[in-house]
Amino acid sequence: MVWGVLRAELLWVETFTCLLFGVSPATVCRVIQRLGPLLAIESAPRPVADVKRLWIVDGTLVPVRDRTVAASWRNYRFSANVQVIIDAGSRLVIASARPVPGNKADARAWGESDLRAIAAGTTVIADGAYLGTRLVVPHRRRAGRPLLRGQEEDDAQHRRVRARVEHAFARMKNWKILRDCRQEGDGLHRAIQAVATMHNLAMAG
Numbered sequence: 001m002v003w004g005v006l007r008a009e010l011l012w013v014e015t016f017t018c019l020l021f022g023v024s025p026a027t028v029c030r031v032i033q034r035l036g037p038l039l040a041i042e043s044a045p046r047p048v049a050d051v052k053r054l055w056i057v058d059g060t061l062v063p064v065r066d067r068t069v070a071a072s073w074r075n076y077r078f079s080a081n082v083q084v085i086i087d088a089g090s091r092l093v094i095a096s097a098r099p100v101p102g103n104k105a106d107a108r109a110w111g112e113s114d115l116r117a118i119a120a121g122t123t124v125i126a127d128g129a130y131l132g133t134r135l136v137v138p139h140r141r142r143a144g145r146p147l148l149r150g151q152e153e154d155d156a157q158h159r160r161v162r163a164r165v166e167h168a169f170a171r172m173k174n175w176k177i178l179r180d181c182r183q184e185g186d187g188l189h190r191a192i193q194a195v196a197t198m199h200n201l202a203m204a205g
Contacts, residue, residue: 056165058083138154139151
């Protein structure tokens with residue numbers, strides 16, 4: 001199921017509905033299957049831009065079986081590139097873009113996503129793969145021209161803050177569906193939204 005990552009959270013609904021209201025398990029299961037994807041979408045994080053806040057964007061590769069949304073890339077598997085924005089302060093997921101083939105560069109994936117409009121008016125930092133995107137990226141090292149001391153300190157601070165998005169990816173990939181997604185079509189996008197919601201609930205709790 002597209003929203004399979006939510007199944008464990010809804011098992012108690014099926015059990016107690018059957019016991020309290022005398023509804024058959026098959027009926028309850030059909031209702032959950034119909035409403036599950038809608039609940040995942042409805043509960044997805046709502047992005048709010050704010051010039052006083054700092055957001056971090058990065059892309060991660062998610063192995064996926066559906067080759068219409070995947071491509072073979074550096075991990076030698078058919079994967080999709082998923083762009084995710086998190087809040088640097090709360091470390092909550094702000095928004096995620098629709099997956100693109102895994103061989104598409106982060107800068108291009110960002111440019112083609114709707115995340116740029118979502119992040120308008122907010123300071124967003126990223127790694128060196130986002131050069132030319134008007135995001136805050138590290139200073140670029142050039143041959144024969146070492147970075148100045150102030151630039152090295154800026155880059156060190158940039159790395160420390162940007163590492164938070166990597167930590168968020170690691171926590172989100174505790175869910176098996178983001179380590180080997182078998183969903184088709186919009187299934188991966190909905191799974192990412194569901195996992196992002198549960199990640200935020202875990203962080204806030």
